[in-house]
Amino acid sequence: MTANILFRPDAARARGLDGRMRTRLADSLAYIAAEVAGAIPIQHEKLSGFLQRLARAPVSALVFGAYFDLVFALEAGEIHSAAALLEEILAAPSAPAGLAVFNIGDPSRPPDGRRYLRLINTDPAMRLALRSPPPDVEAAARRRLQEAFQLLEAGFPDLADELRTLIREIVLAVNADDADERFDGASSFMLWGAIILNAEASDTPIALVEGLAHESGHNLLFGLCADGPLVENDDFDRFPSPLRADPRPMDGIVHATYIIARMHQAVHTVLNAGVLDGEQAVYARSSLQGHAEAFQRGMDTIDRHGRLTPLGHGLLEGASDYMRICA
Amino acid sequence: MTDPEAAIVKIRLDWSKLLGFDQIKTVERGELRITDSGFSKIGTKGCRAKEQS
Numbered sequence: 001m002t003a004n005i006l007f008r009p010d011a012a013r014a015r016g017l018d019g020r021m022r023t024r025l026a027d028s029l030a031y032i033a034a035e036v037a038g039a040i041p042i043q044h045e046k047l048s049g050f051l052q053r054l055a056r057a058p059v060s061a062l063v064f065g066a067y068f069d070l071v072f073a074l075e076a077g078e079i080h081s082a083a084a085l086l087e088e089i090l091a092a093p094s095a096p097a098g099l100a101v102f103n104i105g106d107p108s109r110p111p112d113g114r115r116y117l118r119l120i121n122t123d124p125a126m127r128l129a130l131r132s133p134p135p136d137v138e139a140a141a142r143r144r145l146q147e148a149f150q151l152l153e154a155g156f157p158d159l160a161d162e163l164r165t166l167i168r169e170i171v172l173a174v175n176a177d178d179a180d181e182r183f184d185g186a187s188s189f190m191l192w193g194a195i196i197l198n199a200e201a202s203d204t205p206i207a208l209v210e211g212l213a214h215e216s217g218h219n220l221l222f223g224l225c226a227d228g229p230l231v232e233n234d235d236f237d238r239f240p241s242p243l244r245a246d247p248r249p250m251d252g253i254v255h256a257t258y259i260i261a262r263m264h265q266a267v268h269t270v271l272n273a274g275v276l277d278g279e280q281a282v283y284a285r286s287s288l289q290g291h292a293e294a295f296q297r298g299m300d301t302i303d304r305h306g307r308l309t310p311l312g313h314g315l316l317e318g319a320s321d322y323m324r325i326c327a
Numbered sequence: 328m329t330d331p332e333a334a335i336v337k338i339r340l341d342w343s344k345l346l347g348f349d350q351i352k353t354v355e356r357g358e359l360r361i362t363d364s365g366f367s368k369i370g371t372k373g374c375r376a377k378e379q380s
Binding site for chain 1: 337338340341344345346347348
């Protein structure tokens, strides 16, 4: 039963995870500043000011992204790029309160779109080609997002609260015309607090509820595993995915399987709350069946090949308990 | 030794002290490429369609 409790959405836990990620970022930046002194002039007042802001309040996902770009630049020996990135980070303000929604090519936020796209493209075998949504597509996606949050607030307020705590930025994009692969959503450890959604996917609010539960689930797992992995499998071994056609590392299988249960939980709870209209209720019932089957596929693969850490085991135990009771 | 004017300056960071890098086990230095689980091009519809095809 404890495991099942751990599977429930929890805004207080999300706040704790955000605080830990910010502490880890602060420690990492302080270490880097000490290491690069002499090669990069460090403005200690700016460093101190930024670390104080970071301790007090969340920052944009792009600040985390800039930190990863900084480490990549230092690893590549690109000292001038590293100096510019450090300056950018230290000048970053606290994130505005509330959830921001914008498109990936928003000209008021350069060079953000490029950084979002680059840092979600972590799989060299499957490149995402994205562009900004046309204005009418973006407007429709914004309306659906409002409706999806209204559904959650009426039918699953705990998830709505957790989402608003975990996610500060929803970035809307569409597939580029020459894209090889369809994308529905993406998230990255390197962009803590952001999710990228396809503005043309999830054409109903309940489908978007699933998408939000899915992508925010990745962020939840990123936060939970910031200090230790979910699995001990070799990073380069690949296994069949319950969601994707391409084989994935075991870490990805665990993510997918946990998140399938989370999508089931979101749809099941909203459906049972009686807040869906007839058409969306039909979709929800059909979707629940698909999630139950996909969860079992994921668990079969994990049971056969997964070498779980205690953290990974505990998280999946919670998801399994939930599915056993509710699916 | 580092030279602020040089285009390439080698600073060897201790990854165990860096958020996001402290769990990397198998990636060689110089070939840094994060392939973390965060990438989730799920396509709840698209990928199912591909799997059926």
